[in-house]
Amino acid sequence: MTAIIQASNLTKIFGKSTAVDHISFEVQQGEIFGFLGPNGAGKTTTTRMLTGVIPPDEGTATILGHDIRSEPVLAKQGFGVVPETSNAYTDLSAWQNLMLMGELYGLPHARAEQRSSELLGMVGLLERKDQKVQAYSKGMKQRLILAMALIHEPELLFLDEPTSGLDVQSTQMILALLRELNDKGTTIFLTTHNMEEANRLCHRVGIILAGKMVAIDAPEKLKVAIDRVHKIEVSFNREVPADALAGLAGVTSADRTGDKWQITAENRDGVIRSLVEFSRQQGATIVTLNTLAPSLDEAFLRLTKGAKP
Amino acid sequence: MNPAGLSEQIRRSWAIAKKDIRIYYIKGPVLIFGVFMPLFMFLAFLMGTREVPLSFLISGLVGMTLFFTATAVSPAIFPWEGSAKTLERLASCPVTVEAIVFGDMIASTLFGIGITIITVIIGLVLGLSLLHGITLLFAIFLAACCFSAIGMLLAVPPTNVPSNIMMLSSLIKFPLVFISGIFVPLEQMPAWGLVLSYISPLTYFTDLVRYSFTDIHFFPVWADIAALAVFTLVFTIGTMYLHKRTMPQRM
Numbered sequence: 104m105t106a107i108i109q110a111s112n113l114t115k116i117f118g119k120s121t122a123v124d125h126i127s128f129e130v131q132q133g134e135i136f137g138f139l140g141p142n143g144a145g146k147t148t149t150t151r152m153l154t155g156v157i158p159p160d161e162g163t164a165t166i167l168g169h170d171i172r173s174e175p176v177l178a179k180q181g182f183g184v185v186p187e188t189s190n191a192y193t194d195l196s197a198w199q200n201l202m203l204m205g206e207l208y209g210l211p212h213a214r215a216e217q218r219s220s221e222l223l224g225m226v227g228l229l230e231r232k233d234q235k236v237q238a239y240s241k242g243m244k245q246r247l248i249l250a251m252a253l254i255h256e257p258e259l260l261f262l263d264e265p266t267s268g269l270d271v272q273s274t275q276m277i278l279a280l281l282r283e284l285n286d287k288g289t290t291i292f293l294t295t296h297n298m299e300e301a302n303r304l305c306h307r308v309g310i311i312l313a314g315k316m317v318a319i320d321a322p323e324k325l326k327v328a329i330d331r332v333h334k335i336e337v338s339f340n341r342e343v344p345a346d347a348l349a350g351l352a353g354v355t356s357a358d359r360t361g362d363k364w365q366i367t368a369e370n371r372d373g374v375i376r377s378l379v380e381f382s383r384q385q386g387a388t389i390v391t392l393n394t395l396a397p398s399l400d401e402a403f404l405r406l407t408k409g410a411k412p
Numbered sequence: 413m414n415p416a417g418l419s420e421q422i423r424r425s426w427a428i429a430k431k432d433i434r435i436y437y438i439k440g441p442v443l444i445f446g447v448f449m450p451l452f453m454f455l456a457f458l459m460g461t462r463e464v465p466l467s468f469l470i471s472g473l474v475g476m477t478l479f480f481t482a483t484a485v486s487p488a489i490f491p492w493e494g495s496a497k498t499l500e501r502l503a504s505c506p507v508t509v510e511a512i513v514f515g516d517m518i519a520s521t522l523f524g525i526g527i528t529i530i531t532v533i534i535g536l537v538l539g540l541s542l543l544h545g546i547t548l549l550f551a552i553f554l555a556a557c558c559f560s561a562i563g564m565l566l567a568v569p570p571t572n573v574p575s576n577i578m579m580l581s582s583l584i585k586f587p588l589v590f591i592s593g594i595f596v597p598l599e600q601m602p603a604w605g606l607v608l609s610y611i612s613p614l615t616y617f618t619d620l621v622r623y624s625f626t627d628i629h630f631f632p633v634w635a636d637i638a639a640l641a642v643f644t645l646v647f648t649i650g651t652m653y654l655h656k657r658t659m660p661q662r663m
Binding site: 151154155156157158174175176177179180184186188190191192193194195199203204206207208209251 | 413415416420421423424426427428430431434435496497498500501502503504505506507508660663
């Protein structure tokens, strides 16, 4: 695996406040990396440092093999940015905005025209390509911004809250596009507040709190890691003795809820094996077996406990 | 293609210049301001100082037109784009700060030249004869570059409130007009006024325009051109250096 983003001790200080405090992480090629954190945690500041918009006060960031401070143009040539606030030129049409981006990324005119047509078709704006952006809805502007970020077919895409405040249609379209891009090999760095989005989309997530990285892992591992005691919900096709179930190796407690049993255990894998063996011994069949991992929301809240929004 | 190479960055500057012209310059109010403001100032002085010949005043009119048009919009572009977040878009693109500043300067230079040519045509229509056309064209080009750099220098303070910059801009631009031999010939200026006029690039441009229309000049022509070239170089390097330092504070 090749590291596309390498952040080392990145730090940003505004006055007396340390917005980002010596954070280090890597994003691998082909990954969708979710960057989560409460408001004011330092997500946007980190993204701005990585994209070369503001310089770090300490530390380094290497993007696509180029140091963002010493080789900013070469680094920027390889990535696209979808910022938090839509920043297309509202006095220009969608077409003019895309052609401007094509020129700024050094695309030949014919290629820029071809890409602009493809991208506008992809985001559903081709019919309104000559209309000034000021007449666009928020969802349309966000789709245009995504198209602008993709004009040069970047290897890496930075997105800062790309679906924040959008209607369901635009949100689904953008998420589907991100999946499609990732399938084709684009690495994605996604800053988001939306846990469900991060859970469904990201291979790994990093959680930043008060400028410090508090966790980096795959969403599923992160969810599991925050709880030492795991919950398993199981139901059988016939009655089983409660004391025998509670006495199984590794089971901490077994509580009946309706026709199901809720079991707590420290070793999930071991208990599942015991339950299978138990059902065989009891001549019962397992009807349902669910592992109740905490949601990413819960993991996030647990990890960012005490942080003020 | 080397995206960081000079030729590629100049190409991208041109893209920024085209964007500026579309968004900020080809607007009715901007074009009208560019033509009418110097014209009305000129008419006011024409009526107030009847002993000064038209051939003298035309040099002032051309000087003011170029100075005001080349510095009219450029100081406000960075604050406008900073508040609209489009500057952040440019900052995340593979263009250097120098290329962004240069693009803004190109747009401002072209706008200044275009409007000033109209003023020159007005002068010719009023019956004045152009004695040194090539010198005038070269002077207009050089001064347009110089004044564009001044316009970008005025935008250096990292504020995203255009009115703050426009106020600062007026505070600097208007006094310059009065010390540059536009309304009072350099020959008639008091010694202190003459010393002040040396620090204004507008002085040398006005002198070149007067030479072009009347064959009269205060400084040698080569000195006017050299002074304008030095001012242009210093202001261009200065504005690029300073914008590079203040750009992150706008984000």
